[in-house]
Amino acid sequence: MKTSKCNLWIACGIALVAILLALPGRLPGQTAAAQFSGGNGASATRWSVQIDPVNPGNLDVAYSFQIAIYENLVDELNKTKQFQQVFRDGDVRASEFPNLLVLKTTVEKYTPGSETRRAVTTVSGATKLTVRSQLLTREGKVVFEHTVNGDVRFFGSNLRATHNLAHNIAKTIKQSSWSGSGQPTAILTGQL
Amino acid sequence: MDRFVVSRSHSEAYHPDRRHALWLSTVLICCSLTAPAQKITQRGDTSAPFSTRATHLLGFANARNNSAGTLSVQDDSLQFQQNGRTGEKVKIALVRDVLLGEESKQVGGLPMTLGKAAAPYGGGRVVSLFSHKKYDILTLEYVDSDGGIHGAIFQLTKGQGELVKNELIAQGATISSRQDQSTKESAAEAGHENK
Numbered sequence: 001m002k003t004s005k006c007n008l009w010i011a012c013g014i015a016l017v018a019i020l021l022a023l024p025g026r027l028p029g030q031t032a033a034a035q036f037s038g039g040n041g042a043s044a045t046r047w048s049v050q051i052d053p054v055n056p057g058n059l060d061v062a063y064s065f066q067i068a069i070y071e072n073l074v075d076e077l078n079k080t081k082q083f084q085q086v087f088r089d090g091d092v093r094a095s096e097f098p099n100l101l102v103l104k105t106t107v108e109k110y111t112p113g114s115e116t117r118r119a120v121t122t123v124s125g126a127t128k129l130t131v132r133s134q135l136l137t138r139e140g141k142v143v144f145e146h147t148v149n150g151d152v153r154f155f156g157s158n159l160r161a162t163h164n165l166a167h168n169i170a171k172t173i174k175q176s177s178w179s180g181s182g183q184p185t186a187i188l189t190g191q192l
Numbered sequence: 193m194d195r196f197v198v199s200r201s202h203s204e205a206y207h208p209d210r211r212h213a214l215w216l217s218t219v220l221i222c223c224s225l226t227a228p229a230q231k232i233t234q235r236g237d238t239s240a241p242f243s244t245r246a247t248h249l250l251g252f253a254n255a256r257n258n259s260a261g262t263l264s265v266q267d268d269s270l271q272f273q274q275n276g277r278t279g280e281k282v283k284i285a286l287v288r289d290v291l292l293g294e295e296s297k298q299v300g301g302l303p304m305t306l307g308k309a310a311a312p313y314g315g316g317r318v319v320s321l322f323s324h325k326k327y328d329i330l331t332l333e334y335v336d337s338d339g340g341i342h343g344a345i346f347q348l349t350k351g352q353g354e355l356v357k358n359e360l361i362a363q364g365a366t367i368s369s370r371q372d373q374s375t376k377e378s379a380a381e382a383g384h385e386n387k
Contacts, residue, residue: 091340
């Protein structure tokens with residue numbers, strides 16, 4: 001009798017521990033699901049994105065840099081799988097998609113570096129880029145806005161800064177709480 | 193001077209001629225050795241396709257990034273053929289813009305970088321001072337069949353970018369009013385390297 005009581009307590013203890021272990025594992029899963037669906041339980045709309053050419057603003061950014069940022073953005077946004085389709089600027093197929101966002105990139109700061117200077121001094125010669133990224137709906141409503149940096153400090157060519165920048169933009173869009181539900185409550189701004 | 197030549201014996205006067213002949217033959221041999229290297233970019237016949245060695249940095253059709261190969265203008269298309277692979281083609285009529293830039297890069301790639309890092313007493317830094325080379329950066333903008341804009345960047349030996357650009361223009365590629373950035377970029381680069 002005493003042994004069966006003891007076994008019952010042990011069983012209860014194991015069950016309690018199992019519940020406690022299972023609960024924290026389940027909560028993040030729920031949060032992720034909520035984020036993906038916009039947090040309102042509604043089914044998430046898959047959005048497509050069209051990437052506009054980089055606007056150099058009034059800065060003297062090398063044309064090869066502008067093209068490299070644009071091409072790297074296409075690659076990096078495709079990799080995130082956040083969007084149903086990633087269109088290039090001018091793609092006629094984009095007009096067929098009702099849920100289309102436009103990614104605008106404006107260069108705010110550009111520091112041209114030198115690969116030789118980096119190799120010789122290590123501490124100077126970095127190529128730095130700071131851009132403002134905006135996701136806009138067809139109606140021109142800004143749903144996402146962020147200032148993102150990209151640079152190359154030690155090894156690699158100057159164009160590597162554009163790859164790092166595009167990677168950071170894609171990462172920021174992925175990590176942002178912009179849900180893709182199409183009805184943002186507020187414009188998300190920030191800096192990475 | 194005349195007196196000097198007259199005072200020498202016949203056999204002594206013969207030596208400078210032999211030396212000149214030796215020099216001339218050495219120069220000719222050197223020229224014949226360097227000729228095949230230049231052959232790839234020379235155009236004896238105007239109908240022969242233009243081609244040059246290039247490194248594809250990014251964006252051209254389905255070519256692999258940072259791959260070396262041959263960039264050629266054949267018929268009505270621009271082709272990039274990676275070593276040992278089939279070529280990627282873009283019709284010249286679809287090229288919307290061609291721009292030329294210039295960039296100074298470290299040579300030797302990863303092995304050289306590792307070697308420089310391993311060199312004691314900062315020897316690698318000294319090597320870096322001299323192990324850079326200027327390249328032409330050729331930037332193209334073209335459209336695909338759906339109208340989407342693509343950009344491609346090639347790195348070429350200095351002087352070759354201008355030839356490719358001229359060839360593309362001759363074949364009907366359009367260029368915008370944007371100016372080449374070679375002068376500006378090289379000035380900025382020189383400014384950085386002189387600091």
